[in-house]
Amino acid sequence: RGPARDVVTLLLVGRLVAPKRVDRFLRVLAAVHRASAVPVRGIVVGDGPLRASIEAQARALGLDGTTFHVTGAQADVTPWYQCAD
Numbered sequence: 001r002g003p004a005r006d007v008v009t010l011l012l013v014g015r016l017v018a019p020k021r022v023d024r025f026l027r028v029l030a031a032v033h034r035a036s037a038v039p040v041r042g043i044v045v046g047d048g049p050l051r052a053s054i055e056a057q058a059r060a061l062g063l064d065g066t067t068f069h070v071t072g073a074q075a076d077v078t079p080w081y082q083c084a085d
Helices: 022-035 051-060 078-083
Strands: 008-013 040-045 068-072
Touching (some): 008 022, 008 078, 022 040, 040 078
């Protein structure tokens, strides 16, 4: 419970492989995005063999560039944690 924000940011950090269940994160993100009165965006920090399919799933769920972004691998994830809710 911090100061009110214009956008709520949800974050997933990890390698983009099946055991990480990024598909589940996307389904939850899409549901929250549809139901929330406050804009919600999701950021995935990481890379891996499922990146293309994750981006395709996001588009299929109606998540566009303003509501979902994959950053790719990052040497320092601290700034991403700091911008997340």
